[in-house]
Amino acid sequence: MKRLFVFLAVSALVVPAWAATRTVTLSVPGMTCSACPITVKKALSKVEGVSKVEVGYEKRQAVVTFDDAKASVEQLTRATTDAGYPSSARK
Numbered sequence: 270m271k272r273l274f275v276f277l278a279v280s281a282l283v284v285p286a287w288a289a290t291r292t293v294t295l296s297v298p299g300m301t302c303s304a305c306p307i308t309v310k311k312a313l314s315k316v317e318g319v320s321k322v323e324v325g326y327e328k329r330q331a332v333v334t335f336d337d338a339k340a341s342v343e344q345l346t347r348a349t350t351d352a353g354y355p356s357s358a359r360k
Contacts, residue, residue, distance in 0.1 A: 295346065300329050308353070
């Protein structure tokens with residue numbers, strides 16, 4: 270029991286080290302007017318763990334910086350899709 274407690278205590282200290290800030294570029298081809306990026310940015314900003322969002326109408330893309338321990342690319346693409354703008358990660 271004591272070993273389990275020590276393991277859990279040490280694990281709690283190490284887990285934050287596994288988290289990393291990631292940046293992903295999403296292709297958002299459905300943006301058809303200059304107002305669309307506002308909606309996309311609001312949707313992405315609401316995802317927990319997102320720290321920065323830059324949306325460009327000209328390139329029809331969103332560059333998102335997020336904490337990968339709190340958010341995933343799938344959550345980001347789901348957020349844009351739910352807002353009416355399906356997206357996918359650029360390779």
